[in-house]
Amino acid sequence: MQPASDTCPRCGSTARITTAELATDNTGLPIVVKVPRRPDAAVFKHMEYATLRVTICGACGHVDLYAKQPEALYEAFLEGEQHRLG
């Protein structure tokens, strides 16, 4: 489910910037989050990656970040917990 982005959760403004992207300055490569399926592995942690959706408030500057494909990240997290605890 997509969170509502029509008002700022901090100041209530409707000046919402929804076309921003997170990227590194130099290369323009997108910033990602990653969740390991094998958190205890030395090398091959089998990361699940996701890019982030960004919404910025044009009035106060508050930034909301949402991971795309959160279900895949959570599934990777649960798999990692099974390996870590198992």
Ligand SMILES: [Zn+2]
């Ligand atoms: Zn705001």
